[in-house]
Amino acid sequence: MLQSDSVDKIVMRYFAAVTNRPFTYKERTYHPVSLKVSPLLLRDYTCPPGCGGCCFRFTLDYLPSEDRPKSAKRRWVRIDRREVEIWTDAQEDNETNRCQKLLPDGRCGIYPVRPFSCDFELVRVLQPVQSTSTRDAILTQKLFGRGWSYQRVDGGKGALCEMKPVTDHSTQEVIRKLTRLKEWADHFGLETRIPDILTVIRRGSLTRPIVFAPPGRQLSFDLGL
DSSP: OOSSOHHHHIIIIIIHHHBSSOEEETTEEEOOOOEEEOGGGGEEEOOOTTOOTTOBOOOEEEOTTSOOOTTOEEEEEEETTEEEEEEEEOOTTOOSSBOTTBOTTSOBTTGGGOOHHHHTTTEEEEOOSSTTOOSOEEEEEOOOTTGGGOBOTTSOBSOOOOEEEEOHHHHHHHHHHHHHHHHHHHHTTOOBSHHHHHHHHHTTOOSSOEEEOOTTSOOSSOOOO
16 A cells, blocks of 8 residues: 555545536535635645745655656555546655755755646645535635645745735636646546536636535526536
């Protein structure tokens, strides 16, 4: 069994928030939930050198169609009784709690081919603590909740990233990241709400929170889709 398997996070948190139909993963069935998309999703952020606080050891995962480091190996992930191919650098020979690709200056040694789990940050899916809660899941962009505790490469403590106002560049980056998430969901055979979310963003309509209800329930207000 892999330690810190990033696919668990991708499936159980990201897919679970955007799916339009139930799916089963690791003996648990995930049903579509109400998803509130926050305007804060479009914010920009900084990633200064000398930090690397978030670069913990976990699996580095790729679709078969994505560029990847030579250290990645093929494996299969089971979802809905299907076996899905992905490629993974499991860092099996890494005895530390830090990513092997982390450079001394806090930068990523494989940045041009960074895995999805790293690329998607600082986009967050906030889910209710209790699975029976009627509260919406929230899609936003925010700093790490425990960033204050992260150990940096410069010997200090606390992540150095900061949130910045929305820019054209940050908006395009969110579109790119959500598009990559859709590619992952498509590869896993899931239908999602990502196309509708992207339409809202591209139209410049994400100026207040928008709730995407599960199929069969009306949205909080007419999106003109």
